[in-house]
Amino acid sequence: MLKLTGEERAELEGIAKGTRGRQSIAAWKVQRARALLKCDQGEHGPGWPDHRVAAAVEATERSIQNWRKQAVLEGPLSVLQRKERSRPPTPRKLDGEGEAKLVQLACSAPPEGHSRWTLRLLAARLVELEVVDSISYETVRRTLKKTN
Template sequence: MANRYKVTLTRTEREQLTELARSGKSTTAKFIYARALLLCDAGELGDPWKVVDVASALGVSSRTVEHLKQRFVEKGLEAALARQPHCKPREVTFDGAFDARLTALACSRAPDGYQRWTVRLLADKLVELKIVDAVSTMTVQRSLKKTNCSLT
């Protein structure tokens, strides 16, 4: 990948990052970001490493280092060190009503030809009864586990 963003740290930024990396009182992400910025510094006090070498040394992907450099150049030091919040929260697809209907179904008699309900049978029946449009077996399993419902 082409080196698009050039990190040049001022003396105060460099001191701040060095203190952050040495203090041991920051989160792991901040520590890694601070070390990465120090290693990528192409200013008068720095000796820049290649992105691949920085990523390898810190145990992150080169894409992470590129994104960090981009945030530093475009938004500044504080934005580069802070973790970005998700754009929007996930929509809740399966709520308590789903759990209740699933539990009721799991406690009912098994279909003809079967001795007991299986997770796959429950998932298929939920779709067949139009309780949900689609559901994975793992979602059914997690829901049953959450409600302490055993199929045995």
Template sequence: MQKKYIVRLSEDERCELCEVIEKLKGSSQKVRRAQILLKADVEGANWTDERIAEAFGCPTKTVENIRQRLVEKGFEETLNGAPRLRPPTEKLLDGEQEARVIPLRLGPPPKGFANWSLRLLSRKVVELGIIDSISHETIRRTLKKMG
């Protein structure tokens, strides 16, 4: 099958990819993308997508996506990944709210329950008006952080 997106790397790009792989410079995703790009290079190894996918233990769609990203977005974004459009979410509970959740967890559970579950605790926090809505996962992270 004819490939729609052809990978042609310059000598500088090849050197940068080799450096990333040899020194394991960057995240594991970056190293894997570097390996895939080197093997997909028409003027280099020129492996098929199937062979690359098998060699690096990833789906062939991943290889196709990396080829496409190189052609459409450029070398830097392909290697390093796309920048986040928005930063990670801010904390849902401020210090005062956390200070009200922790004693609640340490207190006695509601009647009919032996212990506080995270879901039960999240429902109680909303019921008490500490916050409008909250997931049990946020409660878990808050309690874990507090030790």
């Protein structure tokens, strides 16, 4: 059962309007704030059932159930926060120096027996030259596309 305090309700009403001064608020936050206000079973809240809230804010009943559960367990404002990443982003294979070596290699003459450099040949040569331990041809493609 979700019961909002006056302070929480005021905060959610401000977000549900869609703007804070001159700054606009993301649509997903506005949608969730509106849903929580309609779920409120406190003295100032309408206490609508999930199916009615879902129809009013154009969401699924399952989403409403999840948002209500999170609001009860972690506080209503937690529903308006993005989740932290469970693991940090992986470090880049090629730093600026590695990218420069790749571009230099791609601009050089192709190996004997080949008319041009392929992405796989470039990836293999970067490993041979010990620029990186391992690299996929897709990473080579993305890096070269970025530099053009």
